[in-house]
Structure formats: C-alpha cells, structure tokens
Amino acid sequence: MFLRLKRLVLISFLVIYKAKFFYLDMDNSKTFSEIQAFYFDYFLGAIQKFSTENPFLLVTVCLLLAFILEISLPKRIEYDRVKRKGFVIDLFYFFIYDFVIFFLGLYAVTYVLNNLFYSIIGGLGLDKASLQIFDIHGLHIVFQIIILFVIVDFFEWFAHFLMHRFDFLWAFHKIHHAQEEIGVSSSRHFHILEFFVFKPIVFLPVSLIGYTTSEYAIYTSFFIVFVAFFTHANAKIPLGKLNLLINSPNTHIWHHAQNVPEKFRYGVNFASVLNIWDVLLGYYYLPDDSKNPQLGIWDMEEVPKTIWGQFFYPFKYLFTKKWTSNRFDVIPKEFIKLKKRAKKKASKKAQK
Numbered sequence: 001m002f003l004r005l006k007r008l009v010l011i012s013f014l015v016i017y018k019a020k021f022f023y024l025d026m027d028n029s030k031t032f033s034e035i036q037a038f039y040f041d042y043f044l045g046a047i048q049k050f051s052t053e054n055p056f057l058l059v060t061v062c063l064l065l066a067f068i069l070e071i072s073l074p075k076r077i078e079y080d081r082v083k084r085k086g087f088v089i090d091l092f093y094f095f096i097y098d099f100v101i102f103f104l105g106l107y108a109v110t111y112v113l114n115n116l117f118y119s120i121i122g123g124l125g126l127d128k129a130s131l132q133i134f135d136i137h138g139l140h141i142v143f144q145i146i147i148l149f150v151i152v153d154f155f156e157w158f159a160h161f162l163m164h165r166f167d168f169l170w171a172f173h174k175i176h177h178a179q180e181e182i183g184v185s186s187s188r189h190f191h192i193l194e195f196f197v198f199k200p201i202v203f204l205p206v207s208l209i210g211y212t213t214s215e216y217a218i219y220t221s222f223f224i225v226f227v228a229f230f231t232h233a234n235a236k237i238p239l240g241k242l243n244l245l246i247n248s249p250n251t252h253i254w255h256h257a258q259n260v261p262e263k264f265r266y267g268v269n270f271a272s273v274l275n276i277w278d279v280l281l282g283y284y285y286l287p288d289d290s291k292n293p294q295l296g297i298w299d300m301e302e303v304p305k306t307i308w309g310q311f312f313y314p315f316k317y318l319f320t321k322k323w324t325s326n327r328f329d330v331i332p333k334e335f336i337k338l339k340k341r342a343k344k345k346a347s348k349k350a351q352k
Contacts, residue, residue, distance in 0.1 A: 059098045059225055066184040066229035073235035076253055077292060079181050081234060090185035092307065097188050097195060135210040148211060149273075155202045156272040161283070163194070164266040171314040178303035178310075180296045182256055187228040191314060227273050236289075243286055244279055247271040251278075251286055257293035260285055 071081055079085075136144050163173035176190040203216045231252040243250050247269070254260065255269040268285035271278050278284040297303075304310050 056099055062226040063094065063184060063229055066226060066233060069230060070184050070233035070235050070249075073233070073237060073249075076234050076236050076249060077181075077295070079234070081183055084181040084183055084234075086179050086181060086189065087183065087185070089305070089307065090183070090189050093188040093190070094185050097192075137210055147209070148206060148216075151206050151209075152202060152216070153271075153273050154277060155205055157270050157274075157277040159202055160270040160272070161266070164270070168318065171317050174297055175303065175310050175313065177256060177297050178300055179256070180300065182232050182234060182253070182295060184229045184233050186232040192311065193314075224273060243275065244284070245275055247273055247275050251275055251284075253293050253295070254285055254287075256295050258296060258298060259291075259294040 067081075075081075136147060139147070163169040172191040172194045176186075176194070179186055179189060203211075206216055227247070231247050231249060233249040234253070235249045237248055237250055239246065239248060239250060251269045251271070255267060260268050264283065264285060268283050269275070269278055270283060275284060304313055
C-alpha cells in the first residue's frame with residue numbers, strides 16, 4: 001500500500017522539480033510560466049480521467065465520506081449541516097487548497113524549505129550527515145510508517161499549540177477559529193500562510209531520521225486527510241475511554257469552544273490524531289454531554305467574513321499592534337476593554 005501511494009505523488013514531484021528552480025532562481029520567469037502550464041495541464045487531465053490513483057478524486061472521496069458520516073451520526077449541536085454559517089466559504093477553501101494549491105504549493109515549499117535548512121546549517125560548518133540521527137529506511141516498512149506517524153503527529157500537536165500560545169501566530173490561526181458553526185469542510189478554513197508554514201516546518205524533524213520529502217508528502221496528503229475532515233464534524237460518537245486515545249468530533253469540538261475552564265489558558269485538545277499528547281501534557285478536556293460547547297472566539301465580529309478580508313486581517317492586526325491574545329484567563333477583561341474602545345470611537349464618529 002505504501003509503495004502504491006508513493007506512485008500517487010510522483011506526478012506532483014515533477015511539479016516540485018520545476019518549482020524548485022523558480023524558488024532558487026527568482027529571475028527565471030520562464031520557469032514560472034512552465035510551472036503554471038505544467039500544473040494546469042495536469043489538473044485538467046486529472047479531473048477528466050477517472051482513476052483510483054487520482055489524488056483529487058481521493059481527497060474528494062475523503063470529504064464526501066466524512067460528510068456522510070456526519071449526517072448519519074447524531075448532532076452534537078443543533079444546527080443544519082448544509083445551511084450552517086460558513087458552509088459555502090468552507091467549500092471554497094477546500095477547492096482552493098486541495099485542488100489549486102496543495103499539490104503544487106505544499107510539496108514545492110517543503111522541498112525548498114528543506115534545502116534552505118540544510119544550506120543554513122552548511123554555512124555553520126555542519127552537514128546533513130552530522131545531524132541525521134539514523135536512517136529510518138533500515139527498518140521494516142511497517143515500523144517506518146508507525147514511526148513517521150508518531151513523530152509527525154506529535155510535532156503537529158506542538159506546532160498547533162504554538163499557534164495558540166503566541167499572539168503573532170494566533171493572529172493567523174484565529175481565522176480557523178472564527179467560526180460559529182463547524183462541519184467537515186471547516187478543516188480547510190484557515191489562513192493560507194498557516195498552510196505554507198505549519199506543514200513544511202513539521203517536516204524538518206522527520207528529515208533528521210532520513211525521511212524524504214516525498215514520503216512526508218504521502219503522509220500529509222493521504223493518511224490524515226480523512227481524519228482532518230472528520231474531526232470537524234458536528235457529531236457525537238460513543239467512544240467512551242477511547243476518547244483519551246483518539247481525536248474525534250467528541251474532543252475536537254471543544255478545541256473550538258470558548259467556554260472551557262480558565263485554567264486552560266491557551267485552549268484544549270490540540271491533537272491531530274492522537275489525544276495522548278493532550279492527556280500527558282495536561283491539555284485534555286472533555287466534559288459530559290450536559291455541557292454544550294460555545295463555538296467561535298471572543299472577538300468574532302472583528303474577523304471579516306470574506307476570503308480577501310480574512311487574508312489581510314492578520315497583517316492588519318500585526319502592523320497596528322491591536323489586541324489578538326488567545327489567553328482564556330484574560331480574554332473577558334480584555335474583550336470588555338476592546339468593546340469600550342469601539343463604543344467610544346463610534347460615539348465620536350456620530351458626534352462629528
């Protein structure tokens with residue numbers, strides 16, 4: 001199965017091969033035109049040809065399967081799954097990321113970031129061989145997949161936590177959390193720069209044990225895409241004690257909630273697949289069904305509802321140094337101050 005999946009990304013790595021020259025030689029506009037033409041031709045061919053090895057078909061099937069499960073399971077919160085707020089814009093994000101950007105941009109950026117990293121350490125007198133802990137390919141393929149899964153899952157947890165911990169990163173990540181109602185397609189509702197920073201940086205630690213860009217791309221493209229969709233479903237699943245181990249709609253919906261105890265200063269349930277990281281590090285939270293999650297963020301109305309508005313929003317807040325904190329123990333106080341300032345400004349404008 002792993003070898004078959006590897007064939008799925010070979011066509012994408014032809015794109016990387018072309019893209020790397022664009023990134024390394026910014027003056028070569030001809031190469032950029034070739035990338036665009038190559039990818040456009042591949043995209044048209046992929047959507048016209050039905051094949052079980054078509055990556056666009058695979059990700060669409062994952063979305064549809066997750067959506068079927070969502071509408072088949074009992075709701076966690078009472079709102080319509082299709083007519084919910086943000087459903088249309090979520091589908092737009094899905095199309096842009098998974099069809100237009102993902103197979104060109106993510107692989108190319110990961111490839112270039114990896115080269116840049118080793119170029120920097122080369123300038124410090126180090127090389128890849130001196131940093132590599134061991135070569136994972138000496139192990140059985142089953143162990144390779146398990147180790148890759150555990151390492152990537154932990155570093156995705158850690159990167160996710162950092163996006164909540166630091167205001168600079170939260171300014172971008174809050175786009176994902178500024179949703180009053182979520183569903184399977186909500187997993188693609190995030191800022192594009194988060195997409196191009198989060199995934200490539202997670203690759204660096206796995207590169208130190210010999211994984212290649214293609215093997216990492218296979219994992220991020222196909223192994224966890226369904227999980228990402230399904231954890232955002234508005235659904236209840238009777239997992240019992242398994243909630244402590246596996247991330248699901250039961251636990252992830254509380255990651256999107258505002259009404260969690262203040263002791264969780266930066267949020268709860270940061271897991272991608274395994275909840276054990278949250279359990280071990282003290283960020284696991286799952287109350288009984290008598291308590292309903294209140295989705296969204298405190299300053300929800302501050303975040304634009306349009307694609308372009310959401311793209312420029314983080315830069316506006318970073319450059320104007322406005323409040324963007326995600327600390328649950330200070331949000332109510334700061335939010336009240338924010339509201340008072342907004343009322344004063346509105347009053348002054350009305351007087352003029």
